[in-house]
Amino acid sequence: MTPYVADPVYLNGAYLPLTEAGVSPLDRGFLYGDGVYEVIPVYSRRPFRIDEHLKRLQATLDGIRLANPLAVDxxxxxxxxxxxxxxxxxxxxxxxVTRGADDKRDHAFPPAGVPPTVFAFSSPLVTTPAAVRATGVAAITVPDLRWSRCDLKVVSLLANVLARQQAVEQGCAEALLIRDGQVKEGAASNVFVVRDGVLLAPPKTHLMLPGITYDVILELAAAHGQPLEVREIGEAELRAADEVWMTSSTKEILAITTLDGVPVGTGQPGPVGEAMWQWYQDFKNTVMRNG
Known part of the structure; x- marks a missing residue:
C-alpha cells in the first residue's frame, strides 16, 4: 500500500496488492487512451450516489462503444x-475500463474475444484545507482545445493535463477552459459564477462533463431559494463576476479569487459561495454520511 492507494486493488476479477497488479504494454488504454473511468466519493465508508456514478460510467462506455464488463451489482x-x-x-x-490488449497495435477495435481490462482502487478523500478555502485560489483561463465529446469521462486526458500544468507553472490551482467565448469547466472541476446575487451554471452539453457535485450544487440552490440560471456564461461575464467557484468531490466549493492575475470581485471568497459551502457541509453530514 502507498499513502494514496490502498491494498488490495481490483484487477480483472482478482483482489491483489498494488505491487502485484500489472497489465500488458499492448493494452489499448496504454497505447491509445482507449478507455473510461469513474470516481466515486465515499463518506464514513458509504459511497455517495453510487447509482448515479455507475449510470455515468455506463453512458461513457456506450459513448465509446465498449460493452460494460460488469453488471451493476x-x-x-x-x-x-x-x-x-x-x-x-x-x-x-x-x-x-479499457478495451483490453490485442496481440498487435491497430487503431481498429480488437476482435470481440479480447477481454476488457478492469481496474479499481481506493484512495483517501482529501478536501481543501481551511486556510486555503478562507483565501480562495488563483486560476488562469486557457483555450479549450479538447475534442467535442467532453461529456464522456474517458482516460485520454492529455488536453486537461496540459491545461492544468500550465496553471501550476503559473502558481495557480486551476485552468478554466474557454471555447467560442464561453467558459465550459475547469481542467479538473466544474465552474460556477455569481453576478448580482444570481448563481450561474453552464448547461450540461457534450462540451462539459456532467459532474455529480455540480448536480448537488443545483439541488442545494433550489432547496435554499438561491437564485439560479443554468445557461451559457460568456467570457466577459466570467471576468466581471462577483464570485467564481470551482467544484468537485474533493474541492467541494472553492472560491477562485484571482483570475489571470486580476482579483475576482473583492478578491476574497464571497457571501454566496460561503453560504453554499455551509449548505454543502450540512448536506454532507446529514445525507452523504448516512447513505
Missing part, C-alpha cells in the same frame, strides 16, 4: 469490498 460488490479493506473513513474509489 457486480460493480457495487467491487466498490464495497475496496471500501471495507481500505483504512480511511472518507475515500475516493477509482474505476477504469
Amino acid at each position: 457486480a460493480w457495487k460488490s467491487v466498490v464495497l469490498r475496496l471500501i471495507d479493506a481500505a483504512p480511511w473513513e472518507d475515500q475516493s474509489i477509482y474505476l477504469q
Whole structure:
C-alpha cells in the first residue's frame, strides 16, 4: 500500500496488492487512451450516489462503444469490498475500463474475444484545507482545445493535463477552459459564477462533463431559494463576476479569487459561495454520511 492507494486493488476479477497488479504494454488504454473511468466519493465508508456514478460510467462506455464488463451489482460488490479493506473513513474509489490488449497495435477495435481490462482502487478523500478555502485560489483561463465529446469521462486526458500544468507553472490551482467565448469547466472541476446575487451554471452539453457535485450544487440552490440560471456564461461575464467557484468531490466549493492575475470581485471568497459551502457541509453530514 502507498499513502494514496490502498491494498488490495481490483484487477480483472482478482483482489491483489498494488505491487502485484500489472497489465500488458499492448493494452489499448496504454497505447491509445482507449478507455473510461469513474470516481466515486465515499463518506464514513458509504459511497455517495453510487447509482448515479455507475449510470455515468455506463453512458461513457456506450459513448465509446465498449460493452460494460460488469453488471451493476457486480460493480457495487467491487466498490464495497475496496471500501471495507481500505483504512480511511472518507475515500475516493477509482474505476477504469479499457478495451483490453490485442496481440498487435491497430487503431481498429480488437476482435470481440479480447477481454476488457478492469481496474479499481481506493484512495483517501482529501478536501481543501481551511486556510486555503478562507483565501480562495488563483486560476488562469486557457483555450479549450479538447475534442467535442467532453461529456464522456474517458482516460485520454492529455488536453486537461496540459491545461492544468500550465496553471501550476503559473502558481495557480486551476485552468478554466474557454471555447467560442464561453467558459465550459475547469481542467479538473466544474465552474460556477455569481453576478448580482444570481448563481450561474453552464448547461450540461457534450462540451462539459456532467459532474455529480455540480448536480448537488443545483439541488442545494433550489432547496435554499438561491437564485439560479443554468445557461451559457460568456467570457466577459466570467471576468466581471462577483464570485467564481470551482467544484468537485474533493474541492467541494472553492472560491477562485484571482483570475489571470486580476482579483475576482473583492478578491476574497464571497457571501454566496460561503453560504453554499455551509449548505454543502450540512448536506454532507446529514445525507452523504448516512447513505
